[in-house]
Amino acid sequence: MRLPIHIVTGFLGSGKTTLLRRLLASPALADSAVLINELGEIALDHELVERVDESTVVLAGGCLCCAVRDDLSGAIRGLLGRRDRGEIPCLRRVLIETTGLADPGPIVRTLVAEPVLRHHACCGNIIVTLDALHGDGELDRHAESVRQLAAADFILLTKTDLAPDGRAAAAEDRARALNPVAAIRRASSVDVAELLQPSGDDAGARLSMSAAGELHHATESHTHGAIRARAVCLTASTPIDWSAYGLWLSMLLHCHGPRVLRSKALLHVAGLDAPVLVESVQHTVHAPVHLPRWPSPDRRSRIVVIVDGLPVQSIEQSLAVFCDIEADLQSVPSGGTAAYS
Amino acid sequence: MCALCGMLAGGAAAAAAPGAPLFQEPQDRIARDRARRIQLRLANQVLRYYRLRLEPAAGGGWVLRGPTGRAQVLLSFAEVWSAAERLSGRKLDPTDTGLLAFVRAERARAP
Numbered sequence: 001m002r003l004p005i006h007i008v009t010g011f012l013g014s015g016k017t018t019l020l021r022r023l024l025a026s027p028a029l030a031d032s033a034v035l036i037n038e039l040g041e042i043a044l045d046h047e048l049v050e051r052v053d054e055s056t057v058v059l060a061g062g063c064l065c066c067a068v069r070d071d072l073s074g075a076i077r078g079l080l081g082r083r084d085r086g087e088i089p090c091l092r093r094v095l096i097e098t099t100g101l102a103d104p105g106p107i108v109r110t111l112v113a114e115p116v117l118r119h120h121a122c123c124g125n126i127i128v129t130l131d132a133l134h135g136d137g138e139l140d141r142h143a144e145s146v147r148q149l150a151a152a153d154f155i156l157l158t159k160t161d162l163a164p165d166g167r168a169a170a171a172e173d174r175a176r177a178l179n180p181v182a183a184i185r186r187a188s189s190v191d192v193a194e195l196l197q198p199s200g201d202d203a204g205a206r207l208s209m210s211a212a213g214e215l216h217h218a219t220e221s222h223t224h225g226a227i228r229a230r231a232v233c234l235t236a237s238t239p240i241d242w243s244a245y246g247l248w249l250s251m252l253l254h255c256h257g258p259r260v261l262r263s264k265a266l267l268h269v270a271g272l273d274a275p276v277l278v279e280s281v282q283h284t285v286h287a288p289v290h291l292p293r294w295p296s297p298d299r300r301s302r303i304v305v306i307v308d309g310l311p312v313q314s315i316e317q318s319l320a321v322f323c324d325i326e327a328d329l330q331s332v333p334s335g336g337t338a339a340y341s
Numbered sequence: 342m343c344a345l346c347g348m349l350a351g352g353a354a355a356a357a358a359p360g361a362p363l364f365q366e367p368q369d370r371i372a373r374d375r376a377r378r379i380q381l382r383l384a385n386q387v388l389r390y391y392r393l394r395l396e397p398a399a400g401g402g403w404v405l406r407g408p409t410g411r412a413q414v415l416l417s418f419a420e421v422w423s424a425a426e427r428l429s430g431r432k433l434d435p436t437d438t439g440l441l442a443f444v445r446a447e448r449a450r451a452p
Contacts, residue, residue, distance in 0.1 A: 241383075243380045244383055246380075247380070247383050247387070250418075250419070250422065251422055251433060252435050252436075254423070254433065255422075255433060255434045255436075256436075310436070311436075314436035314438075317438075318435045318436045318441060321444050322435065
């Protein structure tokens with residue numbers, strides 16, 4: 001079984017290290033190794049993670065997503081080697097704490113494209129911290145924060161105890177509108193074990209909820225700033241041709257990969273009884289996962305694409321033509337998308 | 342890994358959730374050949390807009406031919422879009438309204 005590698009990210013000061021300290025104190029995270037990436041030449045965060053031992057590796061002097069990707073693959077290969085030699089007797093997972101400015105896309109690509117890593121390790125969940133007090137402003141001003149949230153499997157609201165009434169709920173609404181398929185939890189009360197679960201079934205269930213309109217979507221639009229992210233939510237009731245969807249997604253990512261921040265699709269594939277979950281982060285596509293069953297009686301395909309600056313209608317029309325489902329494709333529901341900048 | 346997983350993930354860029362079952366390659370040759378034929382037909386509906394043609398290569402892989410007769414051998418389907426851009430000298434954009442109208446017309450003409 002391949003070693004799951006979870007990514008803990010979030011904007012500067014959003015509480016990643018505090019979260020990591022809490023997670024590592026949990027028995028559910030015994031047998032974990034931690035890679036901590038810091039921007040400065042003098043690493044500090046690892047001093048704050050209490051369990052600094054042979055399973056903690058510091059990657060300092062540059063950001064994982066751009067400067068030290070070779071260090072990342074080398075560090076993971078080093079851990080795998082030490083596990084195989086018995087120097088780390090039990091290694092069940094690796095947690096990477098990124099810098100606050102990291103884009104998760106290139107990190108995921110490193111994990112799945114590097115030949116040794118992809119045979120011995122796999123991408124786990126992307127866990128993103130969002131400061132309930134300042135997150136709103138960070139999303140307005142910093143493209144990095146939007147990219148992190150768009151890539152998330154879990155969004156953890158931090159500092160909710162410091163946020164005035166309504167501020168945490170507003171941050172949650174905004175996060176949900178930007179990434180309708182991520183699970184949003186309060187960091188102070190999150191179930192640690194849940195964060196480590198493979199996302200397949202849960203993601204399918206969240207996509208079901210999204211299509212049923214049970215998620216609340218913010219409708220406000222912000223028009224200034226460096227990035228314009230929008231979640232496109234589509235459903236189709238007729239089964240989708242697997243080849244056609246693959247052709248469309250591969251061409252879309254080839255052309256617009258950096259602007260397709262995230263996609264998640266629960267597909268009713270023609271000829272299959274159970275759904276197939278297909279996910280991507282920017283250019284990187286995860287291998288499709290067969291879910292054992294539909295998470296709800298609703299058998300429609302649900303496709304969520306989070307794009308940066310691409311017109312929503314062009315995505316919808318393109319998918320409709322490629323998959324030949326023009327008459328069947330529907331946006332979900334009005335207000336199901338939200339623009340950020 | 343099935344033909345489509347190969348196309349989606351490009352072979353080299355695939356990861357699965359821990360413990361999750363992967364899409365299995367069709368076991369019988371008939372199913373594999375059928376998947377490849379569908380992939381070829383759909384890709385050529387798109388590539389014709391750029392005056393390109395994709396053909397299966399003997400023993401696996403693909404051959405992409407350009408309008409002037411230039412050809413490129415591809416080991417996997419994941420190489421198609423990059424090669425098509427090199428041969429056509431154009432950016433291949435699936436949201437291009439001209440391309441979408443062309444594919445609709447191709448479908449309408451198909452028997």
